[in-house]
Amino acid sequence: MMTYIVVGNSAAGLFAIEEIRRHDTESELIVLTAEQEPSYSRCLTTYFLAGDIPASHLYLRNADFAERLNLKIVYGVKVNRIDPTRQMVRSIDGREWHYSKLLIAMGASANKLTIPGGTLPEVFTLRTMGDALAINKTLDQGAKKAVVIGGGLISLKSAYALRKRGLEVTVVVSSGQILSQMLDEKSADMIQAHLRVNGFKFLLQTEAMTITGEDHVQGVQITPKTELATNLVIVGKGVHPNIRGLSDFGFNIGQGLQVDSSLATNHPNIYAAGDIAETWDLVRQKFTVNATWPNATTQGRIAGANMCGRQEVYPGSLSLNSVDFFGLSAMSVGITKLQDNNGTGDWDQEEDLKTVGNMSNYRKLIWQGDILRGFILVGDTSQCGVLTGLIKVGRPLTQAQKSLTLAKRGALAVGIMK
Numbered sequence: 001m002m003t004y005i006v007v008g009n010s011a012a013g014l015f016a017i018e019e020i021r022r023h024d025t026e027s028e029l030i031v032l033t034a035e036q037e038p039s040y041s042r043c044l045t046t047y048f049l050a051g052d053i054p055a056s057h058l059y060l061r062n063a064d065f066a067e068r069l070n071l072k073i074v075y076g077v078k079v080n081r082i083d084p085t086r087q088m089v090r091s092i093d094g095r096e097w098h099y100s101k102l103l104i105a106m107g108a109s110a111n112k113l114t115i116p117g118g119t120l121p122e123v124f125t126l127r128t129m130g131d132a133l134a135i136n137k138t139l140d141q142g143a144k145k146a147v148v149i150g151g152g153l154i155s156l157k158s159a160y161a162l163r164k165r166g167l168e169v170t171v172v173v174s175s176g177q178i179l180s181q182m183l184d185e186k187s188a189d190m191i192q193a194h195l196r197v198n199g200f201k202f203l204l205q206t207e208a209m210t211i212t213g214e215d216h217v218q219g220v221q222i223t224p225k226t227e228l229a230t231n232l233v234i235v236g237k238g239v240h241p242n243i244r245g246l247s248d249f250g251f252n253i254g255q256g257l258q259v260d261s262s263l264a265t266n267h268p269n270i271y272a273a274g275d276i277a278e279t280w281d282l283v284r285q286k287f288t289v290n291a292t293w294p295n296a297t298t299q300g301r302i303a304g305a306n307m308c309g310r311q312e313v314y315p316g317s318l319s320l321n322s323v324d325f326f327g328l329s330a331m332s333v334g335i336t337k338l339q340d341n342n343g344t345g346d347w348d349q350e351e352d353l354k355t356v357g358n359m360s361n362y363r364k365l366i367w368q369g370d371i372l373r374g375f376i377l378v379g380d381t382s383q384c385g386v387l388t389g390l391i392k393v394g395r396p397l398t399q400a401q402k403s404l405t406l407a408k409r410g411a412l413a414v415g416i417m418k
């Protein structure tokens with residue numbers, strides 16, 4: 001009988017487990033996870049913090065999940081050794097498990113702040129449910145002001161939650177625009193203006209130098225003479241795949257754990273999926289880590305199938321991000337700035353910005369010849385499905401297909417003018 005081990009109980013791990021059970025209901029299936037929680041949605045933690053949903057709504061499966069699928073879930077266990085020769089995994093506390101097939105779905109961790117004061121108790125990152133509960137506790141204790149360090153997706157989602165809880169929020173961003181991984185300057189400015197109207201303060205091109213306070217956070221110093229008073233700091237300075245130490249066990253490591261198109265690593269019987277895995281990027285045409293929930297679930301499912309002897313091919317990942325703040329939506333897929341292109345050919349962009357009253361719609365398409373390589377939509381995002389589909393096609397569009405997208409642009413403009 002086979003023994004499947006899945007390390008990680010989040011997006012990739014969960015979808016792998018369910019897929020394994022679809023193909024093999026008999027074999028032993030063991031899930032090892034560092035956290036104490038059953039599978040939950042990280043993406044929803046900011047909505048919990050905002051007070052939009054209770055913590056119980058974060059859980060992804062019912063309480064009888066493990067029993068129903070006949071699996072053993074070991075909580076609070078941190079794997080720190082993998083021995084591909086003996087086919088064993090080992091945890092920090094010395095326990096060992098033998099596997100026939102292993103999935104590494106250990107995800108990523110938040111980058112910590114390394115400035116003075118960065119370890120004070122009210123300085124948080126937001127990655128886990130434990131982080132969310134701890135931040136929530138500080139909010140319940142009456143925090144009034146918050147500083148969010150970083151201008152990325154998780155920073156802004158956190159800032160949004162804190163605003164909804166009534167805090168004064170200042171977002172400190174080292175670069176010259178917010179959401180620089182996701183948007184171009186024009187679209188980022190639109191989101192920023194909208195957030196400002198909703199009470200956010202922004203400081204761009206500003207570095208947090210020191211977090212002040214003896215035992216508790218008092219402020220964030222941004223110049224030798226300027227300090228922002230605050231009770232709470234959330235740090236959103238990106239994430240790193242949990243690959244530390246894996247190269248010692250002979251794994252091929254790049255930005256993440258390298259896998260082939262079956263999501264197998266360079267060791268036999270070991271697969272990887274999710275935020276830890278470096279996969280083929282459909283648009284950028286290179287291996288990279290595209291750390292999003294949909295990429296993780298798809299990879300988990302395909303890895304699970306292949307662990308059961310299927311021969312599914314993972315077509316590749318896509319960078320795809322969307323946000324919605326106070327009724328304004330933005331979405332981007334693939335390459336969003338001409339200068340980020342990674343290939344030859346005729347690169348070009350088309351931009352449309354329409355503002356009527358206080359409503360703005362922005363659309364930008366990035367073309368490599370006749371191939372659609374990326375887009376940004378702000379406001380009306382109804383075309384995102386069609387455009388994402390065209391990007392996935394990855395081939396030159398016929399004139400008819402191209403004019404269909406162009407016609408939609410016309411329709412978009414007409415729609416706003418009405």
Ligand SMILES: Cc1cc2nc3c(=O)[nH]c(=O)nc-3n(C[C@H](O)[C@H](O)[C@H](O)COP(=O)(O)OP(=O)(O)OC[C@H]3O[C@@H](n4cnc5c(N)ncnc54)[C@H](O)[C@@H]3O)c2cc1C
Nearest residue numbers: 008009010011012034035042079106107108274275292293
């Ligand atoms: C606040 C927030 C908001 C987000 N919003 C979005 C969004 O709107 N859209 C989107 O697409 N993505 C979003 N993401 C990203 C998304 O959550 C991740 O891409 C996704 O969770 C990746 O899933 P994963 O299974 O690869 O890894 P993770 O979710 O990181 O899970 C890793 C798992 O491995 C376990 N683990 C880690 N190390 C060990 C170890 N040494 N031993 C044993 N177990 C271990 C962990 O306990 C966990 O179960 C958001 C993330 C955050 C934090």
